[in-house]
Amino acid sequence: MNTRSHTQGGRRAARLALVSIAAALAGAPVFAAVSVGDVQIGGFFSQGYLTTSNDVNYPAETADGTWDFREAAINASMPIGSKLRIGAQVFEYRLGDYGDDRIVLDWASIDYNVAPEFGLRAGRVKKPRGLHNEALDLDLVRPFIFLPMGMYDPRLRDFNASFDGGMVYGSLEAGKAGSFDYKAFYGTADISTKEGSGVADYLRNAGIFEPTDADLEATYGAWGFWNTPVAGLRVGLSYSVLDSVVSSGPFMPMPVLEGSIELPEYKNMIFSVEYLKDDWTFAAEYGRDWGDARIQAPGIGLDNLGETESVTWYISAARRLNERFEVGAYYSQFSAETASAGEPDSQGDIALSVRFDVNEHVLVKLEGHYIDGQAHVFDTPSAPNPNRAADESFTLLAAKMTLSF
Amino acid sequence: MKTTFLRWGMLSLLALAPLALRAEPVLIVHKGLEGQALDAATVKSALLGKKVAWDNGTRVTIGALKSGPVADGALKAAVDQTASQFLNHWRRLAMTGGGIAPKSFDSEAEVLKFVAETPGAIGFVDSATADASVVVVKPGS
Numbered sequence: 266m267n268t269r270s271h272t273q274g275g276r277r278a279a280r281l282a283l284v285s286i287a288a289a290l291a292g293a294p295v296f297a298a299v300s301v302g303d304v305q306i307g308g309f310f311s312q313g314y315l316t317t318s319n320d321v322n323y324p325a326e327t328a329d330g331t332w333d334f335r336e337a338a339i340n341a342s343m344p345i346g347s348k349l350r351i352g353a354q355v356f357e358y359r360l361g362d363y364g365d366d367r368i369v370l371d372w373a374s375i376d377y378n379v380a381p382e383f384g385l386r387a388g389r390v391k392k393p394r395g396l397h398n399e400a401l402d403l404d405l406v407r408p409f410i411f412l413p414m415g416m417y418d419p420r421l422r423d424f425n426a427s428f429d430g431g432m433v434y435g436s437l438e439a440g441k442a443g444s445f446d447y448k449a450f451y452g453t454a455d456i457s458t459k460e461g462s463g464v465a466d467y468l469r470n471a472g473i474f475e476p477t478d479a480d481l482e483a484t485y486g487a488w489g490f491w492n493t494p495v496a497g498l499r500v501g502l503s504y505s506v507l508d509s510v511v512s513s514g515p516f517m518p519m520p521v522l523e524g525s526i527e528l529p530e531y532k533n534m535i536f537s538v539e540y541l542k543d544d545w546t547f548a549a550e551y552g553r554d555w556g557d558a559r560i561q562a563p564g565i566g567l568d569n570l571g572e573t574e575s576v577t578w579y580i581s582a583a584r585r586l587n588e589r590f591e592v593g594a595y596y597s598q599f600s601a602e603t604a605s606a607g608e609p610d611s612q613g614d615i616a617l618s619v620r621f622d623v624n625e626h627v628l629v630k631l632e633g634h635y636i637d638g639q640a641h642v643f644d645t646p647s648a649p650n651p652n653r654a655a656d657e658s659f660t661l662l663a664a665k666m667t668l669s670f
Numbered sequence: 671m672k673t674t675f676l677r678w679g680m681l682s683l684l685a686l687a688p689l690a691l692r693a694e695p696v697l698i699v700h701k702g703l704e705g706q707a708l709d710a711a712t713v714k715s716a717l718l719g720k721k722v723a724w725d726n727g728t729r730v731t732i733g734a735l736k737s738g739p740v741a742d743g744a745l746k747a748a749v750d751q752t753a754s755q756f757l758n759h760w761r762r763l764a765m766t767g768g769g770i771a772p773k774s775f776d777s778e779a780e781v782l783k784f785v786a787e788t789p790g791a792i793g794f795v796d797s798a799t800a801d802a803s804v805v806v807v808k809p810g811s
Contacts, residue, residue: 347723372767406758
């Protein structure tokens with residue numbers, strides 16, 4: 266890992282971002298809304314800064330402060346006839362080492378909306394999971410910089426951002442009972458173990474093997490929300506499965522041997538409630554990830570079958586004060602119920618955010634976190650935390666500016 | 671006597687002034703949609719991107735005011751959202767492959783022109799702005 270080149274790259278990007286931002290503030294937006302014929306083009310670019318206290322590196326290498334925190338996307342969509350639509354988005358990000366500014370195809374789909382009750386979408390499709398997964402990269406739509414990371418971990422977007430396959434969706438009217446929105450999907454996804462892969466770091470953090478390859482056979486699931494008769498109140502449940510996740514690489518204690526992990530069915534379930542009332546947005550979610558995990562190192566006869574499970578819940582409130590300002594706060598709790606003895610097994614997070622909309626294309630956010638516990642803190646070369654302690658608290662401060670069109 | 675008459679006249683005008691200003695946001699649609707079933711549930715479904723085509727086969731296109739009391743009032747009544755929440759709803763859809771966002775306009779005159787010229791278009795303007803170039807949909811029709 267070439268930390269120096271990353272840092273210099275980060276500074277260059279930060280300078281570019283500042284120039285862009287200055288231009289935007291001067292009334293000459295870098296991005297202008299573009300509509301070419303029927304083609305609608307949108308996108309965003311953000312640059313941020315992160316720093317943490319107590320020598321803790323979270324969610325990336327942040328203890329000394331870092332400008333390596335940015336995202337960019339550009340998308341285009343166009344209708345074909347009255348019910349067909351095509352579109353695509355490319356996306357890149359850097360969060361410390363994660364993302365590596367690598368441009369990826371985030372979504373690219375063809376959508377046929379037969380009727381409000383039934384539609385089909387195929388291609389690379391954003392994965393519906395809870396309230397926020399499809400819009401995880403879109404900080405335009407909320408006051409928060411980081412959503413509760415136990416549930417919406419930006420390091421694991423390779424697992425969760427999108428899949429290659431198909432989805433059916435629709436909305437069913439239920440008269441006085443409100444309406445039901447649903448989505449059901451099946452597909453697969455490439456899991457990268459290249460430099461900058463958050464999923465690889467997640468596997469590396471287990472301390473068993475150095476992942477050099479990873480494969481996912483399929484992912485499938487369903488998502489449903491009931492728009493209740495109470496105006497602004499919706500309640501939802503989503504369930505998804507990562508089917509046959511297999512990863513392997515040099516066994517860390519003896520790198521000449523190979524180690525591997527297999528998750529036959531890694532499941533996620535999220536129960537969600539959201540209530541919009543005037544300028545307020547209240548939300549709460551409870552999520553659980555669980556599944557069997559088989560760890561092997563045939564060279565030494567290691568073949569362990571165990572279970573992995575974690576639970577995250579949060580409550581949040583946000584209020585738009587006026588056209589310029591929005592504030593928000595949440596409390597989240599992450600618990601890894603099968604952490605090894607002596608390892609941190611919980612992490613609480615109190616977050617406070619302020620969003621300032623400079624104009625319709627530029628926004629600035631400031632966010633502070635008080636984090637108690639380190640169960641969700643990695644100890645890897647990308648986020649070194651050799652002194653990770655179960656009960657140690659720390660703070661995370663984040664600032665971010667986003668240009669959008 | 672003359673002074674008293676003038677005073678009453680002024681007071682009457684002042685009393686009538688709020689009536690003249692009390693225009694309401696109204697739904698306007700392209701003339702090609704005249705006769706379509708446009709009840710509240712249908713309009714809500716179209717505004718939220720769930721209904722993408724009208725029964726006559728034209729695509730739903732939304733002309734939206736960026737902000738202001740007309741936008742707030744209309745969106746509150748039609749989808750029970752503030753203008754900011756409506757914008758976020760569409761940002762989520764448009765940037766995640768879920769739809770094509772409404773066309774945004776700074777003024778009601780621009781919304782009126784867009785709806786008049788675009789088959790399948792709907793929008794909200796103040797009732798005083800609407801004219802014969804579009805069809806004004808009465809609530810509950």
